[in-house]
Amino acid sequence: MISFLTEPLQYAFMVRGLLAAIFVGIVCAVVGTYVVLRGMAFFGDALSHAILPGIAVGYLVGGGARESLFWWALITAILTSIGIGAISRSTKIKEDTAIGIIFAGAFALGVALISTVRSYTVDLTHFLFGDVLGARPADLWLTFIFGGVILITIFAFYKEFLVLSFDPILASTLRLPANLLDFLLIILIAVAIVVSLQTVGVALMVAMLVTPAATAYLLTRRLPVMMALGATIASVSGIIGLYLSFYLSIASGAAIVLTCTAFFFFVWSVQSIRQRFSSKKTVVPADQG
Amino acid sequence: MAFIEELRKTSHHWIREHYPHEPNTPILEAKNLSAQYETNIALEDISFDLDKGERLAVVGPNGAGKSTLFKIIAGVLQPTSGEVHIYGHEPSGHICIAYVPQRTNVDWNFPVTIADVVMMGRIGKLGLFRNPKASDWEMVNHTLEIVGLSQLAKRQIRQLSGGQQQRMFIARALAQEAELMLMDEPLTGLDTRSQEEIFRIMDQLRNQEVTILISMHDLRLASENFDLVMLLNHKIISMGTPDKVFQPKYLEAAYGSHLALFPTDQGEIAFEDTCCDKGEPYR
Numbered sequence: 001m002i003s004f005l006t007e008p009l010q011y012a013f014m015v016r017g018l019l020a021a022i023f024v025g026i027v028c029a030v031v032g033t034y035v036v037l038r039g040m041a042f043f044g045d046a047l048s049h050a051i052l053p054g055i056a057v058g059y060l061v062g063g064g065a066r067e068s069l070f071w072w073a074l075i076t077a078i079l080t081s082i083g084i085g086a087i088s089r090s091t092k093i094k095e096d097t098a099i100g101i102i103f104a105g106a107f108a109l110g111v112a113l114i115s116t117v118r119s120y121t122v123d124l125t126h127f128l129f130g131d132v133l134g135a136r137p138a139d140l141w142l143t144f145i146f147g148g149v150i151l152i153t154i155f156a157f158y159k160e161f162l163v164l165s166f167d168p169i170l171a172s173t174l175r176l177p178a179n180l181l182d183f184l185l186i187i188l189i190a191v192a193i194v195v196s197l198q199t200v201g202v203a204l205m206v207a208m209l210v211t212p213a214a215t216a217y218l219l220t221r222r223l224p225v226m227m228a229l230g231a232t233i234a235s236v237s238g239i240i241g242l243y244l245s246f247y248l249s250i251a252s253g254a255a256i257v258l259t260c261t262a263f264f265f266f267v268w269s270v271q272s273i274r275q276r277f278s279s280k281k282t283v284v285p286a287d288q289g
Numbered sequence: 290m291a292f293i294e295e296l297r298k299t300s301h302h303w304i305r306e307h308y309p310h311e312p313n314t315p316i317l318e319a320k321n322l323s324a325q326y327e328t329n330i331a332l333e334d335i336s337f338d339l340d341k342g343e344r345l346a347v348v349g350p351n352g353a354g355k356s357t358l359f360k361i362i363a364g365v366l367q368p369t370s371g372e373v374h375i376y377g378h379e380p381s382g383h384i385c386i387a388y389v390p391q392r393t394n395v396d397w398n399f400p401v402t403i404a405d406v407v408m409m410g411r412i413g414k415l416g417l418f419r420n421p422k423a424s425d426w427e428m429v430n431h432t433l434e435i436v437g438l439s440q441l442a443k444r445q446i447r448q449l450s451g452g453q454q455q456r457m458f459i460a461r462a463l464a465q466e467a468e469l470m471l472m473d474e475p476l477t478g479l480d481t482r483s484q485e486e487i488f489r490i491m492d493q494l495r496n497q498e499v500t501i502l503i504s505m506h507d508l509r510l511a512s513e514n515f516d517l518v519m520l521l522n523h524k525i526i527s528m529g530t531p532d533k534v535f536q537p538k539y540l541e542a543a544y545g546s547h548l549a550l551f552p553t554d555q556g557e558i559a560f561e562d563t564c565c566d567k568g569e570p571y572r
Contacts (some may be wrong), residue, residue: 037399056382163409166399172365173388174413174465175381221445223400 008246016140017132021238021256024196028146029230030154031192032213033223034185041210042096043084043186048193048205051079052110055127055197060113073197074179077190077260078108085186108203112193118119130201130253132242146195150188161185162223176212197240200253211260212237215267233263310385312376316341316469316500317362322371324357331357331523335371342466344491346511349437349521350544355504356391358521359471362502363388373468384413387462389472392454397447398406403457404429404442410464411571436490452483459490463499470494476510488514508535 008014035044048238055075058069087098114124127133135143154161164171169204171178193205200208217228241256248255316336322335331354339345343363347355360366362373364380365388375383388409410432411425434438436456441449449457456473462470491501491514505511511518512531520526520534520543527539 064494159412163412168366169388169390173363173386174384221400226400
């Protein structure tokens with residue numbers, strides 16, 4: 001039994017993959033708490049897809065080398081989030097439509113660029129679905145540094161983000177710089193996506209942002225607990241997912257996301273069943289208007 | 290330029306510099322306020338003053354511009370023309386204004402407790418990178434006591450009744466040390482007992498000279514509980530004591546056909562518009 005757990009750890013790539021998956025899980029779940037509470041799942045999904053052309057350009061410029069891709073992704077993510085904000089603010093188009101336009105257009109551009117390289121399918125697959133077992137020590141360091149910055153920022157602005165998410169009008173009467181804080185949150189989401197690219201890839205990214213945080217949302221009534229629970233669920237899913245990937249030979253990113261999804265459905269069904277059997281306990285305000 | 294404006298707001302917050310309160314100025318002064326969004330005129334040429342400690346009930350049909358007026362006074366919306374002065378300065382520099390939201394505009398599933406929500410009122414005073422101190426929690430507990438919610442402080446907000454939800458927001462405004470409270474339809478959808486509870490708390494606040502603007506639909510409650518009422522339908526139809534304002538000619542001008550006038554032994558009495566009967570959710 002113990003050898004079942006230790007055997008994969010003989011491989012350095014497996015250890016690096018586990019470390020990356022655990023840390024990415026924590027970062028994504030904490031940022032994802034706000035994505036879930038503020039209904040930004042579609043934005044997160046779009047942003048991660050829109051990074052693809054940036055990666056593609058870096059990939060073509062570097063002749064297939066991976067070293068600089070992180071920075072290309074980071075710059076694209078930040079530019080895209082600014083672009084979406086500008087379009088939705090300056091025209092009559094609603095924000096989700098603006099997101100849809102940029103999202104699909106950028107993604108198509110990325111696929112088109114990568115397809116100009118003859119052996120593109122393998123690399124494209126890695127960008128789309130992640131390649132956590134291919135993480136090099138340098139990648140791991142970037143993940144730790146940028147993920148750490150994200151966590152520190154979220155904690156530093158904890159009460160401001162809380163007010164802004166719960167009651168924007170209060171934020172305004174308290175004279176908090178609401179637009180700056182909104183922008184900061186978007187940048188944090190963008191960086192979290194870039195940090196997690198290698199783990200789950202652009203196509204599955206939104207699951208890391210949303211699923212563990214949503215699972216925690218079902219379980220708690222306090223924000224700090226929701227962050228901590230989400231982080232725990234995400235990192236445990238990362239570990240289980242990688243073991244599944246190792247023993248069953250399934251794609252690592254997909255295995256991690258599937259584990260997160262399984263957690264969600266487990267919690268959701270247990271709660272649904274419990275609610276059905278103890279419907280007396282639920283408090284329904286009599287005069288809620 | 291919007292960025293610079295934001296930076297300025299930020300610096301206000303960081304060094305916690307507020308506009309001074311000029312002596313001998315009314316707490317609230319609205320001068321020729323107009324607001325127009327796209328082609329809809331929401332407010333037209335609104336002018337009035339309120340002194341410290343006064344309590345004004347704003348009544349008028351749905352869509353009369355009550356929420357817009359309150360948000361402009363709070364400094365959340367900008368008027369198309371005209372000015373609002375709080376103690377002689379524009380509202381955007383003040384954190385002594387509290388806006389109590391309509392209950393239907395709140396996400397009651399948000400993972401916060403009652404104490405968490407009330408603590409949000411302290412954040413303007415705390416400033417960036419500072420955590421609540423023991424004195425802030427004392428303030429929260431004290432305001433929860435005033436509104437009678439101490440027992441429920443650790444509950445998630447969804448577990449409150451409508452009246453309790455409204456009292457929680459009053460506690461938050463008190464924790465904010467607000468001198469001007471803007472309450473947007475706090476009574477809509479509440480039962481009589483909960484409404485009385487809110488009036489009881491408001492009477493307590495009278496001693497602390499908190500100035501209150503409240504919007505409501507029930508003309509009878511407005512005339513029973515307030516010395517000062519405003520009849521609003523985009524313009525101020527009339528403002529003053531209830532017996533002066535609630536006269537058939539003004540009421541008809543404000544409500545048109547939505548109003549029922551009934552003769553009684555004390556003369557004609559007007560009843561509220563038909564849109565928001567008791568218990569029916571406000572949309």
